[in-house]
Amino acid sequence: MDRYKGTLIKIIIIMLCFLSLTGCWSRRELNELLIVLGIGIDWQDGEYLVSFQVVNPSEISAQNKSGDRPPTTLYQGRGKTMLDAARFLTAEAPRKVYMGHLQFYVIGEELAKKGISDFIDNALRDNEHRMDFNVVVARGTKAEDILKIYTPLEKLPTYSMLHSLETSEKNWAPTVSITMDQVLKRLSSDGVDLALTGIRLIGSLEQAEHKSNVETFLPSSRFRYNGIAAFKGDKLVGWLNEQESKGYTDISNKLESTSIEVPCGKGTSYTGIEVSSSESKVESKIVGDIPEMIISIRSEGSVNQRSCREINLMNPATITQLQKQTVEIIRSNAVAAVKRSKTMKSDYLGFGELIAQNHPHYWDTIKDRWTEEYLAKTKISYKIQMLIRKTGTTGNTTLNP
The missing domain is CATH 3.30.300.210 (Nutrient germinant receptor protein C, domain 3)
Structure with missing residues (x-):
C-alpha cells in the first residue's frame, strides 16, 4: 500500500510540473503590442526625437483588400534622454511597444555629428532588442522622414530598405550592411573607426508620405543609398564619395x-x-x-x-x-x-x-x-x-x- 501511495505522489508531482510548463508568466498577446519594425533617432531643439515605425497588422493581411490605411504608423516621443523620449510616446501609443522584430535603425545626420554613444548604450540595455538589425545614417534629411516613405513592391518600408541594402551590398560596391552588434564592436575597439551607409530621400517628403507615391510606374519620391558615413570615435566627420x-x-x-x-x-x-x-x-x-x-x-x-x-x-x-x-x-x-x-x-x-x-x-x-x-x-x-x-x-x- 505504501509503495502504491509513493508511486501516486510521484505521478502527481510530475503532472504538476507539466502543468507549470503550459503557460508563460510574461506572455503578451499580439493584439496588446505595437510591433516596431524601424526606429529613427534625430536631435532636434536640444532633445532626442525618437520615431517608432510600427506595423498595422490588418493592412498587410492577405484578407484585407481595401488598403485604406498605411501599412505602418509612426509614433514619436521627445526627451532629454532616450528613456524620456520613449516614455513620452506612451501618451499616444495605445499598446506596449515591442522591439523583438526590429529590422532597421536610422540615425539622423545632425545626431550623428553630435555623437551616437548615448543612445547606442540605451539600445544595449534594452533586453528586448536583438542586435542583428541594420544601422544607416539619414543623409541630408531627418531619420523620421526616411521612415515615412511609401515604397513600391513591399508594403513595409523597412523591409524594402533592408533587402535593398543587402542586395546593393552584394552587387554594387559603394554600400555596406552593418548591424548593431558590429557597430558596438567598432565603437569599443582600439584602432578602428565606424563606417555606415548613408540613405537619402529623393524627391519631396510631401509626396513620399502619400499613398499616391506608389500609384505610378516611377515613384516621384523614393529612398536611395548614397555614400558611406565616416566616423571618428562616435561622431560623424564626413562622407565618402x-x-x-x-x-x-x-x-x-x-x-x-x-x-x-x-x-x-x-x-x-x-x-x-x-x-x-x-x-x-x-x-x-x-x-x-x-x-x-x-x-x-x-x-x-x-x-x-x-x-x-x-x-x-x-x-x-x-x-x-x-x-x-x-x-x-x-x-x-x-x-x-x-x-x-x-x-x-x-x-x-x-x-x-x-x-x-x-x-x-x-x-x-x-x-x-x-x-x-x-x-x-x-x-x-x-x-x-x-x-x-x-x-x-x-x-x-x-x-x-
Missing part, C-alpha cells in the same frame, strides 16, 4: 560583386567589366618608427559590354591590356579611400587595429597619437591583381559600330 566608398569596400574585403567601366576609344565609350569575386588582405609591418600597410586585392571577372568595336576580345593582348586598365581603376579607388581616411583622421579602414594585433608593444607606444599623427605618416603599398576569365558567349559581336 562613390570612388572612396568603392575603395573602402575593396580594402575591407566587403566586396562581392560590382562593375567597372574601362574607357576605350576617345574616352567616350567604355568596356564593361563585371567583377564576380574579390578578395583582399592587409598586412602590416614597422619600418623604423613608421608603420607600413601592404594592401593586396585579387579580383576576377568577365567582359559584359564591348562598346568599342576596334577592341578584339579574341586577342590575348587585348585581355592583358584590359586587366591592366582595370587594376589601375581598382588601385585609384583604394588610394582615394586611404587618402580620405588620412585627411579626416578617421581610421575606418582599421589599420590601427591591425597594428595592435600584430605589433602590440609598438601599438602601446603610439595608440594615443595614432589618428592625429601616425595615421598620416603610414606608408601604403598596393598589390592588385585582376583576372578576366570570360569575354561573354559571343566573343566579338557582329553588330556594326
Whole structure:
C-alpha cells in the first residue's frame, strides 16, 4: 500500500510540473503590442526625437483588400534622454511597444555629428532588442522622414530598405550592411573607426508620405543609398564619395560583386567589366618608427559590354591590356579611400587595429597619437591583381559600330 501511495505522489508531482510548463508568466498577446519594425533617432531643439515605425497588422493581411490605411504608423516621443523620449510616446501609443522584430535603425545626420554613444548604450540595455538589425545614417534629411516613405513592391518600408541594402551590398560596391552588434564592436575597439551607409530621400517628403507615391510606374519620391558615413570615435566627420566608398569596400574585403567601366576609344565609350569575386588582405609591418600597410586585392571577372568595336576580345593582348586598365581603376579607388581616411583622421579602414594585433608593444607606444599623427605618416603599398576569365558567349559581336 505504501509503495502504491509513493508511486501516486510521484505521478502527481510530475503532472504538476507539466502543468507549470503550459503557460508563460510574461506572455503578451499580439493584439496588446505595437510591433516596431524601424526606429529613427534625430536631435532636434536640444532633445532626442525618437520615431517608432510600427506595423498595422490588418493592412498587410492577405484578407484585407481595401488598403485604406498605411501599412505602418509612426509614433514619436521627445526627451532629454532616450528613456524620456520613449516614455513620452506612451501618451499616444495605445499598446506596449515591442522591439523583438526590429529590422532597421536610422540615425539622423545632425545626431550623428553630435555623437551616437548615448543612445547606442540605451539600445544595449534594452533586453528586448536583438542586435542583428541594420544601422544607416539619414543623409541630408531627418531619420523620421526616411521612415515615412511609401515604397513600391513591399508594403513595409523597412523591409524594402533592408533587402535593398543587402542586395546593393552584394552587387554594387559603394554600400555596406552593418548591424548593431558590429557597430558596438567598432565603437569599443582600439584602432578602428565606424563606417555606415548613408540613405537619402529623393524627391519631396510631401509626396513620399502619400499613398499616391506608389500609384505610378516611377515613384516621384523614393529612398536611395548614397555614400558611406565616416566616423571618428562616435561622431560623424564626413562622407565618402562613390570612388572612396568603392575603395573602402575593396580594402575591407566587403566586396562581392560590382562593375567597372574601362574607357576605350576617345574616352567616350567604355568596356564593361563585371567583377564576380574579390578578395583582399592587409598586412602590416614597422619600418623604423613608421608603420607600413601592404594592401593586396585579387579580383576576377568577365567582359559584359564591348562598346568599342576596334577592341578584339579574341586577342590575348587585348585581355592583358584590359586587366591592366582595370587594376589601375581598382588601385585609384583604394588610394582615394586611404587618402580620405588620412585627411579626416578617421581610421575606418582599421589599420590601427591591425597594428595592435600584430605589433602590440609598438601599438602601446603610439595608440594615443595614432589618428592625429601616425595615421598620416603610414606608408601604403598596393598589390592588385585582376583576372578576366570570360569575354561573354559571343566573343566579338557582329553588330556594326
